[in-house]
């Protein structure tokens with residue numbers, strides 16, 4: 001294959017959804033982007049989401065000039081890992097993950113070296129994410145990637161926790177933001193203070209789900225003055241989520257053998273893989289990538305089914321079946337109907353490369369795991385974290401995990417009830433409500449634009 005030269009995006013170009021490139025010769029930059037499909041590299045303009053070359057779907061990934069893992073001990077929250085975040089800025093108010101080992105949990109699991117990376121609110125452990133899930137980490141990372149002088153409206157589609165994270169971080173930093181969220185996700189939007197008016201919430205009612213939110217967000221993002229948060233395609237989101245792995249390895253001193261996490265889109269799993277890859281390249285924390293043990297909530301398990309059938313293509317689930325299954329799962333955040341499974345650098349590739357596996361837990365197993373965790377650790381956890389914990393319990397009992405293996409469990413959200421007890425939280429209200437018919441209309445786009453004029 002022809003080796004492509006180092007290329008860059010012209011800095012005077014307006015923010016583009018697809019990178020434009022021109023040749024230049026430069027020394028190794030702090031951060032550049034590499035396409036997982038064609039291996040081409042280019043400079044980050046703070047917005048680019050896709051490779052400019054036409055080819056099969058592929059993720060872009062960051063590459064950092066600095067290969068040695070050196071947390072910035074003076075920086076706040078997630079910015080402790082700023083050397084491996086694409087955004088050049090640091091913002092104040094950000095939190096971080098907390099990693100700990102629990103004797104009681106190890107006893108329950110029958111393991112010796114299982115650790116928890118906890119994302120949420122848990123003052124005794126020093127966990128204080130603004131919204132109690134690891135989506136907080138990606139929100140701060142995305143905002144730090146947006147150039148300071150930019151005044152467009154950031155568009156975010158969400159099933160709940162991403163909306164909360166972006167609404168809060170954008171409100172604190174006065175970044176104009178449109179949140180498109182399913183009605184069922186609205187209870188996630190509770191905050192210690194009212195949101196700044198720069199944040200507008202559109203809720204989807206009726207027979208709609210997360211995928212409808214994504215589609216509407218894609219349409220709005222095409223309008224002048226709006227730009228997409230980009231979901232899993234945004235390198236800042238994945239590198240923000242990847243700081244959970246960095247935090248864990250900084251605490252444990254070693255890359256784990258197994259990594260357990262529940263996934264909807266799989267962004268967190270891909271992020272954990274990418275962060276572990278950098279740590280392997282550093283060389284001081286182990287030579288092997290962790291085996292990714294990713295999980296979904298039965299009956300909605302498209303990635304699990306695709307992986308178990310050993311195929312690269314995502315299984316076909318009809319829209320109606322998908323919607324019905326999603327309405328039955330306890331962990332609503334795990335409800336992406338079009339996850340980045342087949343694309344280059346996506347979930348299929350990372351499971352293959354790490355000799356990982358897909359696992360599943362039903363609502364009853366998740367509920368049991370949730371209660372067990374809460375009784376043992378004395379902190380409440382979200383259903384998604386409970387799904388991951390349920391699959392770890394099963395894998396430790398029947399899955400052949402070595403007793404002394406270094407195991408990392410990502411509790412992706414926790415301390416929600418604890419936060420409500422400690423702080424008086426105010427529910428944010430949607431500015432606009434749209435049903436499944438209204439979201440298809442062109443005049444709906446005009447109404448959304450009108451919210452910001």
Ligand SMILES: [Zn+2]
Nearest residue numbers: 035037038051
């Ligand atoms: Zn490419």
